[in-house]
Amino acid sequence: MTAIWTAIVGHPLFVLGLTLLAYQLALELYQRSRxxxxxxxLVATLLLxxxxxxxxxxxxxYRQESSMLWLLxxxxxxxxxxxxxxxxxxxxxxxxxxxxxxxxxGTVTVVLTLGLAALLGADRQMLMSLxxxxxxxxxxxxxxxxxxxIPALTAVFVMITGVLGAxxxxxxxxxxxxxxxxxxxxxxxxxxHAIGTAQALQEDHEAGGFAALAMSLAGAxxxxxxxxxxxx
Amino acid sequence: MxxxxxxxxxxxxxxxxxxxxxxxxxxPGAILGMLLALAWLGIDGRGSEALRQSAGTLLRYLPLLxxxxxxxxxxxxxxxxxxxxxxxxxxxxxxxxxxPLTGALMQWLVRRQLGQGEQS
Numbered sequence: 001m002t003a004i005w006t007a008i009v010g011h012p013l014f015v016l017g018l019t020l021l022a023y024q025l026a027l028e029l030y031q032r033s034r035x036x037x038x039x040x041x042l043v044a045t046l047l048l049x050x051x052x053x054x055x056x057x058x059x060x061x062y063r064q065e066s067s068m069l070w071l072l073x074x075x076x077x078x079x080x081x082x083x084x085x086x087x088x089x090x091x092x093x094x095x096x097x098x099x100x101x102x103x104x105x106g107t108v109t110v111v112l113t114l115g116l117a118a119l120l121g122a123d124r125q126m127l128m129s130l131x132x133x134x135x136x137x138x139x140x141x142x143x144x145x146x147x148x149x150i151p152a153l154t155a156v157f158v159m160i161t162g163v164l165g166a167x168x169x170x171x172x173x174x175x176x177x178x179x180x181x182x183x184x185x186x187x188x189x190x191x192x193h194a195i196g197t198a199q200a201l202q203e204d205h206e207a208g209g210f211a212a213l214a215m216s217l218a219g220a221x222x223x224x225x226x227x228x229x230x231x232x
Numbered sequence: 233m234x235x236x237x238x239x240x241x242x243x244x245x246x247x248x249x250x251x252x253x254x255x256x257x258x259x260p261g262a263i264l265g266m267l268l269a270l271a272w273l274g275i276d277g278r279g280s281e282a283l284r285q286s287a288g289t290l291l292r293y294l295p296l297l298x299x300x301x302x303x304x305x306x307x308x309x310x311x312x313x314x315x316x317x318x319x320x321x322x323x324x325x326x327x328x329x330x331x332p333l334t335g336a337l338m339q340w341l342v343r344r345q346l347g348q349g350e351q352s
Contacts, residue, residue, distance in 0.1 A: 023296050041295050045302040052306065059307045066300040072290070073297050075241040077262035078248070079287035081269035097341035105334030112326040120318035126311065130322050134330075137298045142260045152304025153311065159302065160323055169331050176332035180339045187335035191327055220270075223263040 009055050015065040018055075022047040036166055039195065041137075042159050077138040084216035090209055091217070098186065098213070105190050106218050109134050110226070129153040131226060133161045136193040139219045147230050158193065165192025166199040181207040189214030237286025240279050244269045 008014060026043035052062055063070075091098050110131055117130050128149030132140040137158045144154035169188045178184055181204040188196035189211030197215050201208030248265025256264065269287075273280050305312075312319060 019299055020296075023299055041298045041302060044295075044299045045305065048299065048303050049306045052303070059304065062303060063300070066303075069297050069300045072293075073301070074245045074262040074265070075238070076290050076294050076297055078241050078244045078265040078269050079290045081244075081266045081273060082284050082287040083291070084266075085270055085273045094342060094345065097338055097345055100341055101334055101338035104337055105330055108333060109326050109330040112329055113322045116325055117315075117318040117322040120315075120321055122315045122318040122322075126315050126318065130319065133323065134326075137301075138294065139263065141298075141301050142262050146258075146260045150304070150308060150311070151301050152308050155298060155302040156305050157319070157323060161327065164324065165327050165331065168327060172328065172331045173335045176336050178332065178335035178339050180342060182342055183335045183339035186338045187331050190334055191331045220263075220266065223266075224259065227258040227260070 009057070012065055015052075015057065015062055016068065018051055019044075019048060019066055019069065022051065036195070036199075037163060039159060039163055041155075042163070045156075073138055073141065077142055080136070080138065080216065080219065083212060084220060087209070087213040087216050090213045094182065098210075098217070101183075101186055102190060102214060102218055102221065105187065106134070106222060109191065110222075125149060126153070128230065130157060131230065132222060133157040134165075134191055134193065134218070135222045136215055136219045139223050143223060143226060146227055162192045162195030166195045169196060169199065170203065182210045185210030186214040190218045193219070233286045233289040234282045236279050237282035237284075238290075240272075240283045241269070241286055241290065244272070
């Protein structure tokens with residue numbers, strides 16, 4: 001019995017199967033509960049870390065045997081061009097408001113994030129992992145890797161930011177007296193990427209559209225501007 | 233998902249990587265690949281429809297693709313514990329400021345533009 005178990009756990013596909021299982025369980029939990037905090041990526045990650053630890057599989061082996069999924073992250077980033085192109089027409093009527101709000105909001109986010117973290121003693125590697133945290137995950141992970149951050153930390157920071165932004169965002173916008181759906185959506189998409197966009201879509205159709213536009217545009221703009229600024 | 237669409241995604245990714253190594257080392261290959269794909273869709277290049285379909289399929293599985301990078305957290309606990317307050321402050325406070333600020337700014341700019349439109 002032990003020999004069979006060892007053979008199964010040692011199989012190169014075991015890790016991939018475990019990843020799919022954890023994701024499937026997390027997906028079902030999210031679909032049943034519809035609970036914002038139960039983001040599938042977050043829950044699947046926790047389940048998987050527990051399972052790997054129980055099976056005695058270390059991170060180096062996991063990293064190596066899940067490389068197929070890692071490889072697809074590149075083409076998935078390229079695929080973001082499609083939603084970006086679909087949302088682009090929305091910007092035409094409100095070109096200056098959208099551009100100015102995204103540029104100011106995005107800059108404030110990055111400057112505050114880096115400033116606060118540096119003030120409280122984070123080193124350069126940690127700062128580079130934090131900098132892209134408001135951007136959609138595939139872009140953020142790619143950027144962190146490029147700028148010398150730790151992609152694993154960025155992946156988790158992006159998820160936490162998305163959940164926090166989607167939960168707190170609507171309350172903060174109410175407090176600030178922001179009632180326009182375009183403004184609410186734009187702010188949620190910029191700060192809380194896909195999770196914020198889902199939240200905006202629940203509020204209002206127009207808010208959802210602007211959130212998707214903000215997420216795509218801010219993702220592309222950050223991807224171009226951030227590495228150049230950090231390189232200086 | 234068609235082979236043609238998937239092939240285009242890979243071609244743009246690889247072309248982006250080549251461009252990154254050749255001209256723009258600051259930008260990751262996948263990001264340049266995304267910009268190339270955007271330009272291709274903009275001019276409605278060959279296979280645009282297949283590209284759209286494959287991109288849609290791949291993006292449906294995006295959350296699954298994000299799990300392996302996030303699992304790396306299992307070897308990063310100490311980094312998080314060491315910088316806990318810096319991380320918490322950066323994540324929470326930047327949101328508390330940026331969300332209302334961006335929303336209020338956008339609302340003000342939109343109303344200003346609409347107001348000007350009525351006057352002229």
